Each structure stands twice: as structure tokens, then as C-alpha cells.
Amino acid sequence: MSQSSKLFEPFKLGPLTLPNRAVMAPLTRNRAVPSSFVPGPLAVDYYAQRASAGLLITEASQISQQGQGYQDTPGIYSKEQVAGWRKVTDAVHGRGGRIFIQLWHVGRISHTLLQPNGGAPVAPSAIRAKTKTFVGGSFADVSEPRALELAEIPGIIDDYRRAAANALLAGFDGVEIHGANGYLLDQFARDGANKRTDAYGGGIENRARLMLEVSKAVTAEVGAERTGIRISPVTPANDLSDSNPQPLFDYIVDGLNALKLAYIHVVEGATGGPRDVAPFDYASLRKRFKQAYVANNGYDFALANKVLEAGAADLIAFGKPFISNPDLVERLKKGAALNEWDKATFYGGGAKGYTDYPTLEAAEAAQ
Template identity: 55%
Template sequence: MTEKLFTPVTLGALKLPNRVLMAPLTRNRAMPPQDVPSEMNARYYEQRASAGLIISEGTQISPEGKGYIDTPGIYSAEQVAGWRKVTDAVHEAGGRIVAQLWHVGRVSHISLQQDRQQPVGPSAIRAEAKTFIAGGFAETSEPRALKTDEIARIVEDYGRAARNAKEAGFDGVELHAANGYLVDQFIRDGSNQREDDYGGPLENRLRFLREVLDALVASIDADRVGVRFAPFSTGNGISDSDPMTTFSGAIEALNPYGLAYLHMVEGQIRSTEAAGRAEVAELRKHFKGAYVGNNGYDRQMAIDAVASGAVDAVAFGRDFIANPDLPKRLELNAPLNEQDRDTFYGGQDHGYTDYPFLNAVSA
């Protein structure tokens, strides 16, 4: 009997051959100085085309949205052309891929910003976090609060990024609204202390999310748009006084759009602990569409979660770094390659495109 995890599923307009999804994974390997995807990136994604769906690494919507060295953008013609190489390679290998649209907000460093400007955020509150710059990891820089009349510019950047993703051949987009980045910063009261229409009551703190979604669905069909939340993660120094109420409201705000899926980091980011999973199950009830679970899943957890109906699909991260043919390995219950954590961020082919496939190991 084939476990349901390895059977087809439809997420909005996305018809997938299996429910083993590749999570977004920052690898810091875009070509400097223009942050353009290269042939090496195309090879990496092509190798992983057996995923039910590939969600690209976080891709900044503007130079201002950049928070780490050598991460790709999707705002220039050169970047769109670079991504077209990636999507063509994935499609030729039979895969599907969406672009994760990213603005880091305050999680940045002046050395990564044009003219060494301050990063921006909803409020002038520095993130208690580190970012990755030319010299290695560094404390984030002090941000400045966005002026009310600047917000429309960023919303338009999201809309333009979605149009660029469509031009680059992506099958859809995912809004990165998790892990303490800009959309998350607006949603949560620990980082949003504004006194205008974008701050204060929850309804105001959700305004930016709604405006961004309006821009995305005006640029690409709503059933090709996903959203990623991480309600209980405190990554990048993010916090909220009442995450259950906050994210109940945030999830309900998605329903009118008819989106492809909701993708949730369950519990604390980069932790396999169960903390937050019960609460996530309650939050999941607020969403009327397809649900993708993520965070610390192993093979049996994923099989059980899909079989029970708790999730429609599971996104795997680090296991996909080391195992380009992860769906096959999971279905056969075959051994997984060991992860080389020293090559996760930055570098060239080693630790990126040279992990062996199962048939190579067997031979």
C-alpha cells in the first residue's frame, strides 16, 4: 500500500505528484554583486525536482529587502533572467516551483543596504538577532520606522515581485510572513508599536498583510499564492503578547482570498520539540484551504500527519539539502545522506550540488 504522503495532492491551482515539499532554504549562493541566480543554482533546484513542490529560497523584492549576503533578488531584469534558468531546469525535469517573496525589514545590516542606509521596520526597535555579512555573522543594525506614506511603495514592490515571478516562469509565489521578517514585524505587537493605521489594535496590525495580499493577487492568480506563518517562533527576536489571538486573526484574514495554501512553521524554528504543535492544530482550524506543515518532521511523523488529515502536505528543509531525491528515499525508507552543516551558507558546488542520489549510493 502506498502511504498517502506519496500520493498526489492539489493546492489551489498547483497539481502536485506527492506531498513531500521542499521548504525555502537560504543558501547564500546568488552571484554578487547583483544577487543573480546562476547555472549552479539551476542545477541545485533541478536535482530536487522530484519534490511535490519546491518553494524557493527567500528572494528579496527590492534592494532594501535584503538582509543577508548573496541572497537572490527578483526585482531586476538580470535576476528575472537568472530565475528563468532555474524554473526552466525544474520544469524540464518534471518539477514545480514557487518563489518565496521576502522583505527582511529590520533583520539587516547597513553594509547590505544601499548607501549604508538604516534598515526599515514598522518601529525603530532593533532586532535581537544576527545576520550574515561579508565578514561573517554580525548583529543587526538599528532600524528606522517606516513613514506611513512609504508603506504603499513596499506594497507595490511585492506586486512587482509577483509579476516578475510570473515572467520568470514560477508556478506561483509564497509570501514570507514568518520568522521575524517584515510582514511578521507588522503583525506582532512586540515589533509594531506604531500609532497610525498600521499599529495598535490587531485589525490595524493586519493592514499591511492585507495590502500585500491585495497586491499579490492583483499580479498573479490567488490560487497560485501561498502564505507562510510561524506563530510560535521567536526567531530573529520577534515576539507577541498573545500569539493565539494574533494568528487566529491573521489566518482568518487569508480566507477571503482563496489562496493555494497556508504553510506553517509549527513550534520554534530550528527545533524538533513539540512545543506549539497543539496550539498550531487549533490555529489550523481557522484556515479554509490546504495546509502545509513544517518543522522537525521525520518520515513517520509526516506519514502519520498526512494520513490523519492533520496536514495536506509536509515541507522538509535540511533533509532536502543533503538528499536531492528525498521523496524517493522517504518512500523506500532508504538511508539519508549526512548533512554537511559547514556548507549550508555560502560557497560553491561542494555541499550544494554534489550530494549523491540513491542510485549512485547503491551502485
């Protein structure tokens, strides 16, 4: 039986008309071609299968080799990577879909085995995160980082700008800046990782500077209407914390609003964990930002419907349900059972647990 919900209503996002308000969240899958970090043929199938989402956001994709933190994640900095992603976007557009790429620099969440010439990962300050990365086929402690020199920061900003330009060459409808989950831009913003004493450290305005400068550079390159950003104000992911996140992220969102980005994509609570991990007023961000608010973390149909009806969000991002349900929107609309995901196949591997989850139509035909 078909269910009625705002989730299935169209939404205008910049120049795009989304047929529904369900967003496929970025999901790291570690299946790029080793050494070249090009998305392979399986990625073409994977994203095309999910083209009925209102908007697809790709797995995080590094803007440079320095920005890589895990094995076999795709990049968007070489001609070969652009060509690989073009096959993905062509396939998604061929099925009527819309797709953004998430631009990623991991900062200190990396390993010397992944860095240019085996160098140390970079960070706002030389503080090692108490977390692990996936490298050499297993999980390992992240390496000791070095603090970025002030003179290096303009180059990082330009890497984001160039990656955004490459995204348009690859046929993407837009880009999402990864400012969440304890990676580089989040590390600069939060005082648990940033102990700098220059223009990028200290008070809120300085710590927020890099995230806002990157956002300004990207919007100048591809247009604000084609740029979104993901933030996670209170997540403890990747050993990150802040002593007072509310004024910090109120300030950041004010700055993003001034740039007129297409959307903010907000991880509410702990990424992939409790929504109530720490007190935070997400409604404050919703009021400050005049474009689209994408809500993320632990949403099912009931919660999505409730939040949309209350006007607390414009779009709802679903993560793991999209891994195991390529036709998630159709299943939610029909109130059908969802496929269960297999955690053992989330990271790395081949088609198993990637492109072999059945659609509702295929499952019914097999009965």
C-alpha cells in the first residue's frame, strides 16, 4: 500500500528539481582501483542502481593524494579519476538521477603509507588522533601528523577549488564539501584539535576561517547553487571535540548562509550513533541558514516524516539503508520490508554487498 509523505514530494535545489526529498548520504566503500584511485565499473552500477534517490551524494573523494586517509578510496584530482567519475555520472543521468560528489581532505586521519613520499599526515596542530584507519587490508593506528605551515594553507584551498572544477568536468551536478566527522576542515574548526596561535587558531572566527575560505573558493568556482557542505557539530568521530560547539557552529552557519550555499547537510548527534550524544540546538542552524537544510543520522521513515512535517528540515539523508536497498525510495513509498545490510562487506571487496542487493521488483519476481 502506497504511503503519503512529504518525503515523496519534489524539492527545488538550486537549478535542480529533485523528484523526492530522500538523499543518499555519502558512504565510504573502499572499492576504487588500487594505485590510481579511479572509481571502477562496479561503482558505475552501484550509483546507477540508486538513481531514484532525490539526490545522490558520492562517497567522500580526496582532493589530492595528501587528502587520502584510507586505502582504495576514490580521488577527483587526476585526469583518469575525472574520466572514471564521468562514467558514473553518465550512468546516473541516464536513469534520470542527480548526483553531487563529496570533496574530502582527511587531515590527520591518515597513515604514512598513504601519503606522498611516506610523509606525515597534515593537521592544524601536531596532535595525533586516538583512532584507526584502514590501510594494507587491515585497521591500523593513524600516524603522527605535522602541523600545516601557514604558507601551505592557500595550496590546500586551491586543491579544493581545483577538485570542484574537476567535478564539473566529470559531469557532476554539484559538490558537497566534507566539513564533518573529524576530518581536516572540522579539525581546524574545533578546539580539541586546533591549538594554533596564528590567523587559523584561537577564537571561533579564526578556527572557522579555513572552512569558510574553502567554501568561498568552491562557490566562486562552480556556483553557490551547486555547492553544499556537510557539518557535524557534536560528533566525537575520529577523536574530535570542542569545548563550546553551539556558538562555533552558529558562526560557521552564518558565514555559509552569507555565501548562499545550496544546502547544509547536518549530522545530528554522533555519526552513525546516538542522536542525543551531546546537547545542541539544531533549530538554531535551521533558522540561520536560508537555503536547504539536509538532516542526517539515524533517520527512518517515521522520523523523516515527522521532521519534514514540522518544517525542521527540507531533505532527509539516509546512509546504510541505501547500501542494502538500491530502490529505498520505492520501498518506503510502498511500506515494504527493507533488505538488511551486511556490515562485513561495507569496506572493500567486489560486487558482494555492493551491487548485488535485490530491488523489490527483483525480489518479488524471484518468489
